Amino acid sequence: MAKVKVKRAGFVIDMTPLVDITFLLLTFFMFTAKFKSEAESEQTFIIERPTASADTAKLPEAQLAVIKVAFADTTQRDTSYYLEMLNANEWAEVKNNMLSKDQAFADRMDKAQMPLNSSEELATAIGEIRRVNPDTEFAIDADQDVDFAWVFEAMDLLRRNLFTEFSFVTDKRTGQSE
Amino acid sequence: MAGGGSLGGGSRPKRGKNKKRKQAKRVGFHLDMTPLVDITFLLLTFFMFTTTLTQPSIMDMRLPPELDTPVDVKESELFSLLIAEDGQIYFYQAQEDAAVVPMSDLKAMAVNLNLEVKNRLITVLKSHPKAPYGTLVNVLDELNLAEQRIVKELVKENDPETGLPMQRSRKFTMAKWTEDDQKKIDEAGGGSTAGEGEES
Numbered sequence: 001m002a003k004v005k006v007k008r009a010g011f012v013i014d015m016t017p018l019v020d021i022t023f024l025l026l027t028f029f030m031f032t033a034k035f036k037s038e039a040e041s042e043q044t045f046i047i048e049r050p051t052a053s054a055d056t057a058k059l060p061e062a063q064l065a066v067i068k069v070a071f072a073d074t075t076q077r078d079t080s081y082y083l084e085m086l087n088a089n090e091w092a093e094v095k096n097n098m099l100s101k102d103q104a105f106a107d108r109m110d111k112a113q114m115p116l117n118s119s120e121e122l123a124t125a126i127g128e129i130r131r132v133n134p135d136t137e138f139a140i141d142a143d144q145d146v147d148f149a150w151v152f153e154a155m156d157l158l159r160r161n162l163f164t165e166f167s168f169v170t171d172k173r174t175g176q177s178e
Numbered sequence: 179m180a181g182g183g184s185l186g187g188g189s190r191p192k193r194g195k196n197k198k199r200k201q202a203k204r205v206g207f208h209l210d211m212t213p214l215v216d217i218t219f220l221l222l223t224f225f226m227f228t229t230t231l232t233q234p235s236i237m238d239m240r241l242p243p244e245l246d247t248p249v250d251v252k253e254s255e256l257f258s259l260l261i262a263e264d265g266q267i268y269f270y271q272a273q274e275d276a277a278v279v280p281m282s283d284l285k286a287m288a289v290n291l292n293l294e295v296k297n298r299l300i301t302v303l304k305s306h307p308k309a310p311y312g313t314l315v316n317v318l319d320e321l322n323l324a325e326q327r328i329v330k331e332l333v334k335e336n337d338p339e340t341g342l343p344m345q346r347s348r349k350f351t352m353a354k355w356t357e358d359d360q361k362k363i364d365e366a367g368g369g370s371t372a373g374e375g376e377e378s
Contacts, residue, residue, distance in 0.1 A: 015211040022218045029225035050315035052237050053323065059236050069311075139236060144312025148261070148305040151314070155352070159241050167236035168315055 043082075043113055045070045050144035051173035059169065060137050063087060065129055066169070067122070068113070069142035069150045079146050081116040081154065083125050090132050097128045119153045123160075130161045138166035237318060242351055255298045257291055259284075261305040262363050265313045276362040281316060288324035293331055300349040304359055321350070 047070045068082040085091035095114070099105045101124060108114050116122045129136050138158055142151050158166055253272040260268040260276060267284065268276040271291070279287060292299050301321065305314050325348065333343045 012208060015215055019211055019215055019218065022215065022222055026218055026222045026225065029222065029229055033225050033229045049234060050312040052235070052315055052319040057236050057238070059234060140239075141234075142311050144310060144315070146311050147307060148309045148311050148314055149307030151311045152305070152307065152352075152354070155239075155241065164241045165239070167238050168318075169234045170237050170315060170319075172235055173319070 045072060047141055047143045048145065049141070049169060049171040052168075052170040053173040057167075059139060059167075061086065063133065063136050064139060065136050066139045066141050067154050069140065069146050069154065071143055071146065072115075079150050081119070081122050081150070082113050083116055083122070084113045085129070085136070087133075090129075090136075093132050094125065094128045097131070098124055101128075119157065122154065123157050126157050126161045126163070130163070134162075136163075138163050139169050140166060141169035237315065237322070239318075240350075251300060252298075255295050255300055256302060257288075257299050258302045258304065259317060260359050260363060261303075261309045261313050261317065263306040263308045265310055266363075267313075267317060268363055268366060270362065276366040278366065281320065284317065284320040285324045285327075288321055289327045289331070292324070292328045296332065296335075296344070297347050298349070300351065303350070303352045304355050305352075306355050306360075 047068060064086045066084045066086075068084065069079060070082065072078045072080045085094065091112075095105070095109055099109060102121075104117075104121075105114075114125075116125060140151060140154055155166075158164070256272055258270050258276075259279075260270075262268060267279050267281060269279045269287070270276040288301070303314070303317065303321075325346075329346045332346050335344050336342065337344045
């Protein structure tokens with residue numbers, strides 16, 4: 001009796017399959033992980049992108065400049081432009097050039113995603129980008145509910161600066177055949 | 179001595195017994211995996227929460243550069259699409275009256291018109307400044323989808339000049355909204371009241 005009590009082997013769960021699966025998932029997520037950029041993490045607004053199904057191309061990684069058109073707050077009244085370039089060196093150069101033209105940019109210099117208060121500022125920025133790197137690829141990332149006038153203004157500025165090829169950032173439309 | 183001998187004698191069978199027992203039981207060694215699992219789960223959750231799985235895709239846009247010299251265009255080859263303030267889509271050809279076209283019919287219409295006037299049809303898209311930008315992208319998407327079908331149909335025919343399968347050349351532009359466009363929509367019968375019919 002006493003002997004049996006002493007023995008009382010604590011039960012053991014075999015964790016091997018669990019570890020197997022966990023490692024599998026871990027490696028999967030490690031390899032697919034793409035971290036949010038600095039600019040994205042400081043972004044205070046949410047862009048609800050329009051959906052499209054025809055194009056499957058992904059955003060280019062290099063030489064990309066993104067013009068974001070978004071509602072600055074949740075009331076969906078105050079639209080504004082934000083500009084971001086993926087190439088940090090070029091972006092710094094553009095920002096410095098912008099600063100030398102207009103001191104109003106001084107308080108926004110440290111932002112990776114620079115808010116622009118007017119279309120004139122956007123025009124200045126696009127002009128500077130043209131000067132720094134004419135091969136920059138532009139993308140317009142706008143909320144689907146913003147007034148078209150904002151997007152048209154940005155398109156028009158791009159066209160005037162001879163960036164006639166650019167892209168709209170969209171989300172993949174799901175649940176449609178063809 | 180005797181005691182020691184008995185002890186030794188006693189120990190020998192004992193040892194043998196031990197050996198036997200070991201062989202019979204053969205306890206596989208256990209590795210405590212709990213800390214390993216702890217850390218792995220921690221990393222797993224970290225990566226799961228930090229990854230952004232849905233990468234945005236892009237829609238290419240190509241605008242014709244601004245030209246100072248106006249290009250002569252046959253009016254019959256002009257296909258205009260208007261997006262009204264409420265998101266309704268209107269279309270007209272040449273100088274005809276505008277009519278509402280639902281988003282679901284847009285693709286078929288673009289395909290038919292383009293096959294009628296092969297490669298010469300110019301699609302002009304205009305959007306009211308207050309119209310939601312999402313509608314414009316949806317219209318562009320429909321036109322892009324139509325493009326696939328147009329190309330598929332066009333290559334079946336041969337170019338009369340070269341004898342090779344016909345190449346598609348797409349003519350598309352976006353223009354600024356004008357008073358005339360608003361007038362056209364107003365004439366079409368105040369679509370603003372039926373603004374809820376727009377699909378997304």
